[in-house]
Amino acid sequence: MSDKNKKKNKNKAEQERKEDMKRLREERKSSIQRAATMVKTQRKDLKVLMKQMGSESATAPELAQATGMDVAQVIWYLATLKQYGEVVEGAKNGSYFTYKLVVKEPEEAVA
Amino acid sequence: MTDGQTITCDALVVGGGIAGLQSALDLADQDFSVVIIEKDLSIGGKMIRLSKVFPTLDCSSCITTPKMASAAHHKNITIYTWCDLKELTSNKGSVRARVTQKPRYVDQDKCIGCRKCEYSCPVYVPDPEQGGFCATKAIRIPFSNAIPQTAALDPESCMLCGKCEKICPTGAVDYFQKPFDFTIEATTTILSTGFEMTTIEGKPQYGDGKVPNVVTALQMERLLAPHGPYNRVLRPSDGMEPDSIAFVQCAGSRDKSMGIPYCSRFCCMYAIKQAMLLSGALPLADIYIYYMDIRAFGKGYEQFYQTAKAMGIGFIKGKVGRIEEAENGSVAVRFEAQDGTGVTTENHDLVVLSLGVLPDWSPEGICSVSTAEDHFIQTVQPSIGPTLTSRQGIFVAGAASGPKDIVDSISEAGAAAMEASNYIIAQGK
Numbered sequence: 001m002s003d004k005n006k007k008k009n010k011n012k013a014e015q016e017r018k019e020d021m022k023r024l025r026e027e028r029k030s031s032i033q034r035a036a037t038m039v040k041t042q043r044k045d046l047k048v049l050m051k052q053m054g055s056e057s058a059t060a061p062e063l064a065q066a067t068g069m070d071v072a073q074v075i076w077y078l079a080t081l082k083q084y085g086e087v088v089e090g091a092k093n094g095s096y097f098t099y100k101l102v103v104k105e106p107e108e109a110v111a
Numbered sequence: 112m113t114d115g116q117t118i119t120c121d122a123l124v125v126g127g128g129i130a131g132l133q134s135a136l137d138l139a140d141q142d143f144s145v146v147i148i149e150k151d152l153s154i155g156g157k158m159i160r161l162s163k164v165f166p167t168l169d170c171s172s173c174i175t176t177p178k179m180a181s182a183a184h185h186k187n188i189t190i191y192t193w194c195d196l197k198e199l200t201s202n203k204g205s206v207r208a209r210v211t212q213k214p215r216y217v218d219q220d221k222c223i224g225c226r227k228c229e230y231s232c233p234v235y236v237p238d239p240e241q242g243g244f245c246a247t248k249a250i251r252i253p254f255s256n257a258i259p260q261t262a263a264l265d266p267e268s269c270m271l272c273g274k275c276e277k278i279c280p281t282g283a284v285d286y287f288q289k290p291f292d293f294t295i296e297a298t299t300t301i302l303s304t305g306f307e308m309t310t311i312e313g314k315p316q317y318g319d320g321k322v323p324n325v326v327t328a329l330q331m332e333r334l335l336a337p338h339g340p341y342n343r344v345l346r347p348s349d350g351m352e353p354d355s356i357a358f359v360q361c362a363g364s365r366d367k368s369m370g371i372p373y374c375s376r377f378c379c380m381y382a383i384k385q386a387m388l389l390s391g392a393l394p395l396a397d398i399y400i401y402y403m404d405i406r407a408f409g410k411g412y413e414q415f416y417q418t419a420k421a422m423g424i425g426f427i428k429g430k431v432g433r434i435e436e437a438e439n440g441s442v443a444v445r446f447e448a449q450d451g452t453g454v455t456t457e458n459h460d461l462v463v464l465s466l467g468v469l470p471d472w473s474p475e476g477i478c479s480v481s482t483a484e485d486h487f488i489q490t491v492q493p494s495i496g497p498t499l500t501s502r503q504g505i506f507v508a509g510a511a512s513g514p515k516d517i518v519d520s521i522s523e524a525g526a527a528a529m530e531a532s533n534y535i536i537a538q539g540k
Contacts (some may be wrong), residue, residue, distance in 0.1 A: 024286055025271055035234055035249065035270045060350035072323065076349040079245035079340045080235060081437070095351045097343075104539050 128156020130509025137528035153257035224260030242330035363467030
């Protein structure tokens with residue numbers, strides 16, 4: 001097969017895939033919308049939470065008070081960020097553990 | 112495997128929990144070819160999700176993982192996960208199963224389990240494998256020691272942003288996967304479909320699942336597991352280390368109002384086990400077990416119970432009537448003590464419900480084996496042949512035939528394998 005034909009076939013396949021993806025997006029419209037709304041809230045929450053944490057360690061109730069978020073939601077995010085290596089547990093303050101952001105080298109940071 | 116394909120084997124094992132794995136390994140070691148079908152994304156069943164086992168306090172995954180790996184690597188065993196059994200018929204020394212392979216949206220042959228897709232996914236969803244106490248991603252490996260180590264995508268939470276597909280080094284992500292059917296033809300079948308717990312929402316008197324810091328026993332297993340959501344025991348409402356923890360027994364079993372009049376059999380022992388583990392994890396915490404009566408039925412179980420008492424765990428004989436939210440995230444437990452002190456209310460930081468046990472699978476409309484009054488699979492000769500069902504050539508193992516602890520499930524799985532082995536030989540195969 002000539003290079004010209006190969007390129008033509010590749011373009012055709014790409015076009016077909018684009019069409020398929022479009023159809024799939026249409027099929028899953030409601031779940032995509034739901035997920036997108038959820039992600040938007042999560043991004044907002046995480047931004048507020050991570051900004052508040054900065055370089056200081058804090059307990060979940062302290063973070064909840066400072067951010068106005070529900071404390072149960074804060075501990076849920078902290079446990080999640082800990083699972084993905086974004087947060088580490090620090091010293092205990094009374095009955096609560098403190099949490100601190102992991103400082104990552106620029107190339108390590110997750111985009 | 113492809114759509115419409117027929118797979119032939121000596122034995123089909125339905126369910127890849129500890130009983131199914133044991134049966135499969137026992138048969139495969141006798142050189143019979145075995146197919147395991149599993150409804151979850153990983154084999155291992157409930158046991159792989161536990162922290163430790165009673166009465167030895169051995170690490171649960173240290174026992175289960177080698178069995179999972181042995182089954183996965185055994186030359187005579189083929190495992191299909193994320194499957195639905197649609198139909199199981201038996202006729203003259205053979206069984207035929209129609210199975211639906213659900214889509215993972217990840218090509219199992221291409222996925223190398225690197226988790227790059229999971230890390231790149233922007234959607235956080237509650238992690239069912241961690242009791243919902245933290246999040247996982249819309250595309251993920253189900254848990255760290257899952258077998259197979261293959262990612263799966265939850266289409267309900269996926270935005271189709273394409274990040275996972277772009278980052279996958281092997282091109283394994285496939286948004287267009289569809290479910291397909293295949294057939295398994297075998298000489299015999301072992302049903303090892305396990306159990307499920309009643310839901311925390313089932314009883315209004317216990318808060319209907321709306322009282323913060325009331326958790327299920329399986330959620331407590333995750334809190335106690337070293338690779339759990341917090342890597343320690345914390346209160347889910349605010350992250351506080353609890354000072355007072357209570358276990359409420361028979362919170363869904365031996366309760367006609369819940370439709371479960373029977374005893375769940377192993378709840379007493381796992382509550383004692385969890386109380387002992389908590390006592391080690393939180394040495395200063397007060398731990399109580401509210402019970403109707405303790406059923407320590409197995410070898411070494413009574414000593415285990417006596418050890419727990421000696422460790423200072425409080426056993427309060429009394430039926431809990433009501434569980435309500437109290438101040439500062441505490442939980443008020445109202446109960447009638449049987450020592451004559453009458454109705455009392457105690458506040459605890461964390462309350463664990465020992466819920467009822469239900470069969471995880473109903474053969475209704477799928478397979479013609481009989482079920483008993485409690486809806487578990489009926490064993491027709493419970494005293495001399497506890498693995499025999501109402502259908503010749505179809506055997507049952509583990510909690511599929513009734514609430515059973517791990518020790519009994521494993522020994523019954525061995526018995527089911529022997530019955531199946533004899534049956535295959537009798538068929539001249």
